[in-house]
Amino acid sequence: MNFDEAIAAFEPALPLAVAYSGGADSTALLVACAARWPGQVEAFHVHHGLQAAADEFERHCAAVCERLGVTLRVHRVDARHAPGESPEDAARRARYASLATLASAEGTRAGIQSIALGQHADDQVETVLLALSRGAGLAGLAAMPEIAQRDGLVFHRPLLSVPAEEIRAWLQARDLPWIEDPSNADARFTRNRIRTELLPALDRAFPQFRSTFARSARHAAQAHGLLVELAQQDLAAIGTPPAIAALRQLSRARQANVLRHWLLQAHGCTPSTAQLDELLDQLETCTTRGHRLHIKIGTGFAERRGVLLHWYNPSPPTEASR
Missing domain, CATH: 3.40.50.620 (HUPs)
Incomplete structure (x- = not known):
């Protein structure tokens, strides 16, 4: 054009x-x-x-x-x-x-x-x-x-x-x-x-x-849109914040997808690949009620609180630092 x-x-x-x-x-x-x-x-x-x-x-x-x-x-x-x-x-x-x-x-x-x-x-x-x-x-x-x-x-x-x-x-x-x-x-x-x-x-x-690059970008955008739709459906099923037992019922790829979506939409947080992989590894071993989960994710931490997975920032940015 x-x-x-x-x-x-x-x-x-x-x-x-x-x-x-x-x-x-x-x-x-x-x-x-x-x-x-x-x-x-x-x-x-x-x-x-x-x-x-x-x-x-x-x-x-x-x-x-x-x-x-x-x-x-x-x-x-x-x-x-x-x-x-x-x-x-x-x-x-x-x-x-x-x-x-x-x-x-x-x-x-x-x-x-x-x-x-x-x-x-x-x-x-x-x-x-x-x-x-x-x-x-x-x-x-x-x-x-x-x-x-x-x-x-x-x-x-x-x-x-x-x-x-x-x-x-x-x-x-x-x-x-x-x-x-x-x-x-x-x-x-x-x-x-x-x-x-x-x-x-x-x-x-x-x-x-x-x-051709523009066409590839459009294909990627379409595929990303489908992943967002799937994440929305999964998040509605597992709750906000996510229930760990329900989250563990999903495949690892769907866990990663819904966690990225939840962290971004609810907390404006984007985990690195290494951080997300560590979180998924810990979720895989989180089989007992007393299992502790607490890892660095973005500018804050993901941790287990009872049956739920929470994210918090212990030092939120001030207006002056934003």
Whole structure:
């Protein structure tokens, strides 16, 4: 699917906000959406405060929006990561929180529930490769969905089938300016190394890799959805928190599936593979009433309390540390 076809197929609820960084992808998306729905589109810009050039990014976005006749709304945030935290994860969380803040801010067009994001086919491939490099399961291999709900908003990624090169060609043909984020050239970030080293090699070896990776991601998303449905059914049967005897009646694979689901949904906790394997091993030997179970899981602990399996965090994060 080319860029114009992707925009033609995009049918969000209006009015619409476009997450606008000033880069090529979000610029093309903003320009195309503003042309298709004049007067119904606003631009949301997140000033991350991570680079000296951040102020210049904001000025560039303001100039482009003035040229397009589009309202620009800016939210400033300190997206620096905490010790031991991934800089990319910290920036992503700050970005989503800022977009939600902008959508509900005083002065923003009433009724905005749809936000368009500019990720494209190359971004999707990078996400799949990152997931593979980390040994991710189906949830990671599913990569980025075309439509997702978060914080009461609907996020759309209408360009996931469009290669980055085509987006830039679309902008160049219209003499439209964009900015290049210097952090995209920083080889310390795995995603940047994938972009500069792996994608060119894949392009030479497998020219159709963007579409085939996207298809694999969709298959993974479908399979993950089935696992979530099964986990919901199993959790309804074993209870919340889970009854250990009922949990032990499930196969080890279903135990792992329902425990991941319970920990994430009830506690926002994602266990490592090693932690989950240890928990499953202990559940296997948990055959007597006096058997003690207490292991580290994520930021807290899973433990046996009577006939039930509980999870708790002895030191929950304060508001200041979140």
